[in-house]
Amino acid sequence: MTRWGLGLRGRLLLAFAMLGLTTTALVAGVSYGQARTVVLQKAQDAAVLSLVDEVTRLDPVRELPPSPEQLNAIVAALAEGPDAAAVLYRDGYASSGLHPSEIPQPLRAEVRDGRVVWQRFSRDGTPTLAIGTQLRTKRPDGSTEPTGIEVYRLHPLADEQHSIDQLAALAWSTGAASLVLAVLLALLAARGVLRPVSELGRAARRLGEGDLKTRATVHGSDELAGVALIFNQTAERLERQVGELRRMEADARRFVADVSHELRTPLAAMTAVTDVLDEEAERLPGDAGKAARLVSQETQNLAQLVEDLIEISRFDAGTAALACDDIDVGAAIRATLRSRGWTDQVTIALPDRVLAWLDPRRLDVIVANLVGNALRHGAAPVTVDLRAVDGWVEVTVSDYGPGLTPEVRDHVFDRFYKADSARSRSEGAGLGLAIALENARLHGGTLVAGNRSPHGAVFSLRVPRGGTA
């Protein structure tokens, strides 16, 4: 935008219109002036020649000073059609259609120099040509001398004025037509310039929105095409680098998945062994029993971690699938709490018969993670609410602990994130909430963390009742 608030289109329009107007004004003005000069000159020359011719062919002058009859005869011979004539001799005159005082004074002064003279002037608003000349006479020696008779004729230029007015009208209409043409051309040019610009703008917006495959169309080889080319190169480089990053990330995830799978089998064997060890631990003396229990506990944690990693890998790989069923959500939550042995520590508000199309195993994982977290990090009482709102099921797990600091809230769903760095390892690897979130998303729902007043953390799970299927 310029100072005047004009866009590129407006500026182009203005420039073209000014250019068209100036050019037309100059061309039309100059040719109008030329044509007018030609028209006037032709008319004047014809009128002057005609008068000179008629004066030359006048009946011979017989008396000087001329008698009034003689002057009248000359006037009668010279006044014709719309033309008015006057003949002056010293103080006397004869005229037809005009009074001598109407003859322009400068013209009368110039006539005395012995040449034919003429002048345009406005007579009652009509442009008129006044022609004046002496009537001279030849001497025997060939030279001429003035007889003292002056002849004037007024020739109206109305016809010429009409022609010139038509010329002017033509010039004006030419100007108007050229202005229209200039505006049309400007619109065309603006389209030609603006289309690539807006295309480029759209492409940039798409790129900004994350569509890295976006490319601008390159038209021709002008400056805009150069910009489009640079844009395309930038987009290409960006796409390549992002692709590289994604490939590296995928590699890393696949590595984790592979490792987890590879660890599963030996871990199963180890678990079997530690189960036996656990049973024998009672009978082992002192430190040996402690060590056996420690090994057993850590093996269980490791097995859980590997299971979590495998679960996360499935989400990352997009192979996690829902196995939905029509379930009573309240009953499912109660079952979860019961199986974990948390029924006594949790206050529940679960209406009956809230049916939803959900994967019972994944709902169990989510609820277990949320409640487990609340029990571990929050403070009693931990409550689980269930509400059915429109097409949604909302499960809220809240506690009366210190709540989440803003920093924790931003990262609480990150993998391996531990709010308390001094937390003991045995309490989990920090994958639980990440897995819960992935499960919620898989159902097409949301899982948000927040605080409630006066204190305490709230985790809300919202999933559609109909499921995503």
Next chain:
Amino acid sequence: MNRPTRLLLAAGALLALLLAGCGVRPSDVISGGPAPAGTVEGVRFYLLSDGEPTVVLRGLKPMRLDEMLSVLAAGPTPTEQQAGFTSEVPADIAPAKIGVAGDGVLVSLATEVRGLSVLAVVQIVCTVQAVAGDAPVTLVNGEQSRGPLKCPAYL
């Protein structure tokens, strides 16, 4: 002055110029060729108008030169006097005699040629030349003579 104002002024000036240049405008006096000469019939005499020798025509039958000089000596007619013509030619130049001197005209006047005023001499010479054409004119009276003379070309 900012840009829009300047642009508007320029456009206005251009428009004013276009509008002012329209139509047929008055002009100064334009000079063409020499004034045309018509034909005259009658006898030319030269009288004085405001001290300038000026031609007058008298619708008379063609006459001899000596007769013309007698008419010139008689002075302006009442009509001519009314129109403001005068004459300095004295009445006593008549009767005049016309002769030939070389390729010129010899005019013998009845009065002293030395006593004639310049304007009177011009009147006589021009009147004679109006008939005799280009031939120079010599005025004589006994031993006195003026000329050969020509009618001044500025007339």
